[in-house]
Amino acid sequence: MALVLVVGAGFSGSVAARELADAGHRVVVAERRGHVGGNAYDERDQAGVLVHRYGPHIFHTNAARVWEYLSQFTAWRPYEHRVLASVDGQLLPLPINRTTINRLYGWQLTEAGVARHLRRVAVPRAELRTSEDVVLSRVGPDLAERFFRGYTRKQWSRDLSELGPGVAGRIPVRTTEEDRYFTDRWQAMPANGYAALFHRLLNHPRIELRLGTEGLVAPERGQAAAVVYTGPLDAYFDYRLGRLPYRSIRFAHEHLPGVAQLQPVATINYPGPEPFTRVTEFKHLTGQVHPGTSIVREYPTDVGDPYYPVPSPASNHLANQYRALAAREHGVVFLGRLAQYRYLNMDQAVAAALQASDRLRADLGARGGCASPDAPAGSTATTDPASPRPRRPSPG
Ligand SMILES: Cc1cc2nc3c(=O)[nH]c(=O)nc-3n(C[C@H](O)[C@H](O)[C@H](O)COP(=O)(O)OP(=O)(O)OC[C@H]3O[C@@H](n4cnc5c(N)ncnc54)[C@H](O)[C@@H]3O)c2cc1C
Structure with a gap:
């Protein structure tokens, strides 16, 4: 051992x-x-x-x-997580999808129409070197300003053009009405x-x-x-x-007695002038039944615990x-x-x-430590991440 x-x-x-x-x-x-x-x-x-x-x-x-x-x-x-963005007085689905675009501009585009619109407004970039390149080449200047530039500046204290392509690259843009934030096979809360x-x-x-x-x-x-x-x-x-640079967040928690539900989804993003980036209402995540509700506002900052x-x-x-x-x-x-x-x-x-x-x-x-109970002494444990380990019985 x-x-x-x-x-x-x-x-x-x-x-x-x-x-x-x-x-x-x-x-x-x-x-x-x-x-x-x-x-x-x-x-x-x-x-x-x-x-x-x-x-x-x-x-x-x-x-x-x-x-x-x-x-x-x-x-x-x-x-399944859903997020709305507060833009110009409206709450619109994020990631940007067909509903977002139709409600923002008062249109009734089909999927193909949304795809055509995005192709028309996109600013082609030969090389995607920054997050600004990524956003402009996907959604064009208007959506970039309304949804991404302000949020990014609050989150990172840097302009889109100062951040690598990976930051904006994580956020998809959809022409369908899919409004789940994640599309992974397994989505759940403990x-x-x-x-x-x-x-x-x-x-x-x-x-x-x-x-x-x-x-x-x-x-x-x-x-x-x-x-x-x-x-x-x-x-x-x-x-x-x-020191390696990190971005931190001040989490302002608040309980609202007597408010059964504050917002229609768990998280609302604020890309506008508000000093916080997003507000999350926890009961959506947990399904807890309670006469009041609890929320957290996130204020990005350079000081504090290292988060990002x-x-x-x-x-x-x-x-x-x-x-x-x-x-x-x-x-x-x-x-x-x-x-x-x-x-x-x-x-x-x-x-x-x-x-x-x-x-x-x-x-x-x-090195002569004790052998794994999953493997006889002297055998090599698998290093293949795809290979399933035997399922242990659930602990008591
Ligand atoms: C605001 C925020 C929201 C997130 N939301 C999601 C989400 O929705 N979904 C998702 O999948 N992931 C999310 N993540 C990412 C998630 O938090 C990380 O994947 C996860 O925390 C990684 O676990 P970790 O053990 O590597 O790091 P941590 O959770 O940071 O754990 C490291 C631990 O080490 C301790 N430690 C550090 N140094 C020492 C020391 N010298 N001595 C003793 N202890 C030490 C720290 O106190 C800490 O408890 C989010 C992260 C943040 C910051």
Whole structure:
């Protein structure tokens, strides 16, 4: 049996911890916050409404392995996310679709008509170097101004033209009436919330969870056969090459007593002059029945917890320099949104943690640690992310 230190109890750290504990290793999880779950953490507010402390987290995935894995630790509530944008006094579907365009301009275009309109207004770009190139080449200047430029400036404190193509590239444009924000095969919310899912994930006799604990100074750091580090990449190296830029958010939570429902969908985006980017009403996500309702407004800021890596050439360059240092750290796996300095959805974080755990189990096994109960001693654990693991019985 090897000792593994896991720094951080978000999806990345918790999944790795569980996988390694199931493989027979002893795992210490050090989490500096007073709770598990990382940014997916949820809790009841003072009125008893289940809210997401760090902003709305909607689960969606196309990865069967991720869906089956998490289903061992939670039941699900079917939920498909819908978003409206508040534009010129109207609430219009986002991503932009046929309804958005017809209602915005007072038209009655067919799908083909919408496609023709978009082709007419699109500004062709030989090369898509920035998010502005992406948006203009898809929807033209008018929709770019109304839906994207103001929102992006609030979210990133940068103009569309200063951001790489990936930021706007994530948002589709549709000619149909499809109004679901995501189209993944599996879309659902954990039936009892994320915190409950995490408690089941980490509830294992070989996992010792230490909340309120700095991971990098844990006494186990020197003794562990491996460290799984899920904190910020630059912090691990004491910022020796400078700080990686992050965008943060101030979450302003509010309970509205006696208001059964504030808005028609879970999230409304505000691309206009309001100082916040979006408002989310949690009861839509959870289905909770309560006489009042709870919402969160998001105010992007440069100060505070690191949430979003800033996608610019300068930050990528610095991140690559840190990644080169990380590659030379033997016995340390850099995993997750912060340690990889890459925006990851929850399912991507889980998939990466499962793959990294496969490799680490094989590596620890080869180094003479105990063999995985899933594999006889001396055999190599699979590293193929597509290959399904045997389903364990649901924990009690
Ligand atoms: C506002 C917002 C909304 C989001 N919405 C969605 C969504 O709708 N759907 C979706 O799929 N994804 C969403 N995400 C992404 C999701 O939050 C991430 O995929 C997920 O949090 C990644 O998990 P992680 O474990 O890599 O990182 P985190 O959740 O950040 O966990 C890292 C943990 O490590 C701890 N830590 C860091 N350094 C140390 C240290 N030195 N010692 C001890 N502990 C340490 C931190 O306290 C934290 O708890 C959203 C993210 C944000 C910011």
